[in-house]
Amino acid sequence: MINLFQPQVGAEELDAVAQVFQDHWLGHGPRTKAFEAAFAEHLGVAPEHVVFINSGTSGLFLATELLDLEEGDEVVLPSLSFLAAANAIMTSGGRPVFCDVDPRTLNPTLDDIEQVLTDRTKAVIVLHYGGYPGDIVRIAERCRELGITLIEDSACSVASRVDGRAVGTFGDLAMWSFDAMKVLVTGDGGMIYVKDPEQAARVRRLAYHGLAQPSGFGYAKVSARWWELDIPEPGRRVIGNDLTAAIGSVQLRRLPEMVTRRQEIVALYDRELAGIEGLLTPPELPEGHESTHYFYWVQMSPEIRDQVASDLLADEIYTTFRYAPLHKVPTYGTPDTRLPSSDWVSDRTLCLPLHPGLSDADVLTVAASLRKAVEARTAEKNARS
CATH class of the missing domain: 3.90.1150.10 (Aspartate Aminotransferase, domain 1)
Known part of the structure; x- marks a missing residue:
């Protein structure tokens, strides 16, 4: 069978995993931080703006959670999107409003989006279909003018650019998927980018139970009573780990x-x-x-x-x-x-x-x-x- 997708992994990825095993630390740790830093460099942003997570879907849910949606709030997205985007909107309390797309690129144009904007529109989610950047420059400019949050679902576009600028950095938030069917794979995994530094710090907390300072061995030498909990707001556990980050670092080089x-x-x-x-x-x-x-x-x-x-x-x-x-x-x-x-x-x-x-x-x-x-x-x- 000639498959639609097929991950490209081999000896380099196996060696990277073996090194993680030898270090006896598979969880969130130094390799996670290294992968975040390398991916940030790939995007042309500072490392504190990206967080390695367990899936692109988790990135969509985190992004819509940041919107603090209330009943009646609308989020516009192309109908030709992965279902995780609509699920994230509804789970966060908003209403998905679907826009049309260009029939040949399968990406929404600015005109497609403007046709469904209302005074209840809180955000726009754009999918870069098949890796094509689409009308992202004009869409980003218009969202800034209107004060509407722009989320780029960049699951398909890990290496896409417009005039040298990485797709995913035009809006306020973006996420990438590294699952087994994507271009850069970690088995399961994803990355989220947050433009605002305070919101980026919030995402990092929300991705790990809402902890302001994770308890554990890594903080034992820098914090007295490191086992005590500081939780400004509840979160969930959707962080990446060193095992998948090690694979991701090799994949990023390749x-x-x-x-x-x-x-x-x-x-x-x-x-x-x-x-x-x-x-x-x-x-x-x-x-x-x-x-x-x-x-x-x-x-x-x-x-x-x-x-x-x-x-x-x-x-x-x-x-x-x-x-x-x-x-x-x-x-x-x-x-x-x-x-x-x-x-x-x-x-x-x-x-x-x-x-x-x-x-x-x-x-x-x-x-x-x-x-x-x-x-x-x-x-x-x-x-x-």
Whole structure:
């Protein structure tokens, strides 16, 4: 089976884990701090603004908790988002308000967001679909003008930039996912960035039970009666640990080579899929934009999309569509929402395998199978009409 995602881990990551075992300290410790510092440098921010946590989802929940949402407060987000964002909003007491997206980039534009802003809008969450930065510069400027908190869900965009500036640093908060399906993996894990220094310190507390000063061996020599508790506000335990941080530090060093290979695969797909009637490939990036290339998506007639996916699966090629439109999920209470571009996208889009473990031969196999399936199913459709 040619998989959609596949983590790239090997001897370097194993060596890093072995060193953690030798030190007999697997929990939150020096390797966690080192990974935070290295990731902060990658972003171009100070280390105290980033916190290594156990998942990108935890980052979304922490971010929405910082909003101090009250009944009636709204948070705008694209319907084509991972469900964790909507769950975080609702769990924090707010109401998700879904906006539409550009049908080709699958990212919301500033116009899409402005169409659903109200005087109850407390924040905007932007997902950088597939690693494409999207309209983040204009969205960030407008949110600053309106005094609306901007949260960047950067799970897909660990290496994305606009004019050299890291995606995730345009807004007030951002989070990255390092789960087993992402570009940089730690098994489970994530990072949260908080622009405001006081809020960053608050997030660090909230991520570890709300403790102002964690009790334990690390504080025994710097604090009398180190076992006593100081909890300004209750939190939870969602911190990262040295075991996963050790893997993450290696992965971060390898990130440029992994993204370069993704770029090569994208270029090969672009070449091999060009000229297939009725098939759209991802649009070119605007000047100054760099993508992590997390997804490679193709779009076709809704009359053949599902059949093409089945044909590829029969050829041992796994495809899927990410992300299912949230405005159609009854849990989120938006039955009257009409988002034509999101609906158009969800009926026509497939994500193809994309990871550095693919050989050129694998990519050519996927492209040939897709071409054959699209042409055959299109011919059948035309014959029926």
